[in-house]
Amino acid sequence: MSVSGVVQAKPARQGLQRSGLLLGALVAVALVALFVGLRYGLMLAIGISFGVALEGLRFGFAGPWRAMILRREPAGVLAQLLAIGLVSIAAIPLLSASPGELSGAQAPIGWAMIGGAFVFGAAMQVVLGCGSGTLVNAGSGNPVGLLALPFFALGSFAGAYGLVWWTDLGALPILTLRGGFGLTVTLVALALVAGLFWALGKPGTRRLPARYVVAALILAALGIANLLVAGQPWGVVYGLGLWAAKGAVAIGADLSGSAFWSAPGSIERLNASLLTDYTSLTDLGLIAGAFGVAAWRNGGLAQPLPRYPARAWVATIIAGFLLGYSSRLAFGCNVGAFFSGISTGSLHGWVWFAAAFAGAFVGIRIRPLVGLETTT
DSSP: OOHHHHHHHHHHHHHHHHHHHHHHHHHHHHHHHHHTOHHHHHHHHHHHHHHHHHHHTTOOSHHHHHHHHHHOOOHHHHHHHHHHHHHHHHHHHHHHHOTTTOOOOOOOOBHHHHHHHHHHHHHHHHHTOOHHHHHHHHHTTOHHHHHHHHHHHHHHHHHHHTHHHHHTTOBOOOOBOOHHHHHHHHHHHHHHHHHHHHHHSOTTSOSOOHHHHHHHHHHHHHHHHHHHHHSSOOOOHHHHHHHHHHHHHHTTOOOTTOTTTTSHHHHHHHHSOGGGOHHHHHHHHHHHHHHHHHHHHHSSOOOOOOOOOHHHHHHHHHHHHHHHHHHHHTTOOIIIIIIHHHHTTBHHHHHHHHHHHHHHHHHHHHHHHTTTTOOO
């Protein structure tokens, strides 16, 4: 074949691959909708859309926090707060109007929750991925994300197993902001926090790029869709723990010693298909959506293995496990606690944000020490 023929064949092959990716996603959603249920098919579609948006627009949670801490670039954090505010405008009134049909991401503020959020913030910066970020990184073929993900799931399972012991250390009752007053307080608080980050930002970096605005709008729309279709906010951590719990049961483990996993709701989910668990569906969709974008963008997923030292890979395993364990204690990650907690009026979301952001300072210092910023 001539050189010109090879050049012409490559775009044609990429076109076929991209068509196959679109067709595969549509078929997967259609099959789940047909054989499991329309609502479950919609949830898979929402999850895929989350993955496409996050990977396609190169947007997330860990990176913008790092940019703010290291370089005083607030745009990414401001976009996150914008998305949360947009969701809250719809979510808080909806929750007040339909208390029996919709539920928020509500959790108590306690010692374990605060400590868990701090550890999560640190571990997130070690691997440069939160809950959704780890899923997206794994889906796009990132070696660190691929290694961290199974240990994240194991950590989530383990954290849930002994969750009651941790919560018994002391916690306040669940505190939520409801109705018009709650929405007003939430929006004012978001504006004040955004103003603080804007003021602390370096001049010339405070303006939101169009990409971030689009990302915020899409995430907000998908977050609202998740609430309406599933009856609950967007979450990540529970689904990962459920995967590990199902694996434990499959090899004969007895989970009756865990108050969490032996609860009626957990037993029901352990005995049911993963395709009937809303969080699992969006988690699977996140991976699939990121995979599709990476394959579309690169014509494949081949990524060279980073030349990290052995301690970096060990640190990835430990950080992955801690991500899962700590997020279970903290009642969520950047998605379930920060994004969905604040947008549905739970005060624990604000405390989680403060503790996790403080932990991020520690994680940023740890990352180079374990060799994760070394390429030699």
